[in-house]
Amino acid sequence: MNRIKVMVNGIPGNMAVSVAQHILDDNRFDLVPSALTGPEIVETEFSLGTTVVRLIPQEKREVQIATIMEKEGKFISVDYTHPSAVNENAAFFCRHGLPFVMGTTGGDRNLLEETVRASSIPAVIAPNMAKQIVGFQAMMAYAANTFPNLFQGYSLEIKESHQKGKADTSGTAKAMASYFNQLGIPFSEKDIIKERRPETQKTEWGIPEKYLQGHGWHTYRLKSPDETVSFEFTHNVNGREIYAKGTLDAVMFLDKKVAEGTEGSVFTMIDVLKDI
Amino acid sequence: MNRIKVMVNGIPGNMAVSVAQHILDDNRFDLVPSALTGPEIVETEFSLGTTVVRLIPQEKREVQIATIMEKEGKFISVDYTHPSAVNENAAFFCRHGLPFVMGTTGGDRNLLEETVRASSIPAVIAPNMAKQIVGFQAMMAYAANTFPNLFQGYSLEIKESHQKGKADTSGTAKAMASYFNQLGIPFSEKDIIKERRPETQKTEWGIPEKYLQGHGWHTYRLKSPDETVSFEFTHNVNGREIYAKGTLDAVMFLDKKVAEGTEGSVFTMIDVLKDI
Structure with a gap:
């Protein structure tokens, strides 16, 4: 070849x-x-x-x-x-x-x-x-289009952590928020919890020290109205x-x-x- | 009406x-x-x-x-x-x-x-x-059909916990394993980690005592070959x-x-x- x-x-x-x-x-x-x-x-x-x-x-x-x-x-x-x-x-x-x-x-x-x-x-x-993350986004887009309101009544929490220098909210987290909107959950971009403090990233999130300057960690938590059902999706990337x-x-x-x-x-x- | x-x-x-x-x-x-x-x-x-x-x-x-x-x-x-x-x-x-x-x-x-x-x-x-779980399965089926081998090279761990009386492996976990197979990960049904001990469910998994006799908790963990990337999907159901x-x-x-x-x-x- x-x-x-x-x-x-x-x-x-x-x-x-x-x-x-x-x-x-x-x-x-x-x-x-x-x-x-x-x-x-x-x-x-x-x-x-x-x-x-x-x-x-x-x-x-x-x-x-x-x-x-x-x-x-x-x-x-x-x-x-x-x-x-x-x-x-x-x-x-x-x-x-x-x-x-x-x-x-x-x-x-x-x-x-x-x-x-x-x-x-x-x-x-x-x-x-990042192919696998793009694939996961495509899954979410598929669900949002095919089963609108699937998670109606559920509560949502979105958390993301990126290196200290990143000023704006994660684009992936924002895209996910819009899929969850289509799936029936009112949620605004400004509800996304952003973490940029290296100390908290290390001690609370458990992000390895060598990746504090280059990482993208995302967690989405869904809870049913009566809290008997929960879903959690996480995708964590260290480095490039x-x-x-x-x-x-x-x-x-x-x-x-x-x-x-x-x-x-x-x-x-x-x-x-x-x-x- | x-x-x-x-x-x-x-x-x-x-x-x-x-x-x-x-x-x-x-x-x-x-x-x-x-x-x-x-x-x-x-x-x-x-x-x-x-x-x-x-x-x-x-x-x-x-x-x-x-x-x-x-x-x-x-x-x-x-x-x-x-x-x-x-x-x-x-x-x-x-x-x-x-x-x-x-x-x-x-x-x-x-x-x-x-x-x-x-x-x-x-x-x-x-x-x-369970509509939301069926919806999640449909997302996985979509990914498996649309992006075969998306997770090639990744390692997979599947864990599920159900009430003590349930003898067989979770049908949902087995279906998920087959989607991950299509997504490029060799994984056998017998690799699924089954938890049926109420004491462990309570202390290690954190399953509320009142649901020990009726629950279905599932976690799927994916890791890239170099371990810089991880995905985790969890769906936990308490009661009926x-x-x-x-x-x-x-x-x-x-x-x-x-x-x-x-x-x-x-x-x-x-x-x-x-x-x-």
């Missing part, structure tokens, strides 16, 4: 570095030793073991991408950059006919999809790359491993779509999941 | 008594004061508060049902009897044109469905009347309230189907759920 070449953009960001390392460690892939990077980055290269990745600032990318495409031939781009760069980067990939996996959240999501649809390339757009693995699956999937000659199509993580 | 008349068969069994009590307490329903009962029952009547229910032994039922039908007009039958009576009772209901909700497990389930299909009445056949409520929903649903003129149709709890 030919190795799939992958350009991972967003280095030296944590998520991009993690994916690039996985690409290097996995013999299904080859890493393109160049990466688009943001205006705030002063480094011009980044070392991953013995591999040196050249960092391409915005003003140089039009010229350098031509050289890279000439040298590397076909490759898939992965984007873990910054919300402010989402639309611009997508336009760049589309303009150059570069199929991409967009792991960056934010930006104008409708415009993002339109850009791909008007282009000659397929893309996977996946604000959450699950997202990096999901990214590789998305790359594999997209490579197949490119080989099939798919053009101008937007795929989601659900499509990747169905193809596992 | 006219009240729906309901005959609850299987009194003085616990589940039948619980449903009959709910029927009496709910102004959507009227209880038919007669109930089919098993050969081992020596009582001829059973009191629920001020209501006296006549217990009809097998040898008298053909005669007495004619009298009841004449007196009561249309009603819906509920069956919480004994696995050995399932097919015989279904044949009896069908012969007399009595729409029924079969809550009794066991018997020949294919024959049961065939009997209904060949008849002039609709029936709800529901080995588990959830089953009684689900039975009333099934009766409401069946009454609607009868009014629509449905004949020879088998409905499941999933149909009831979709109609909530």
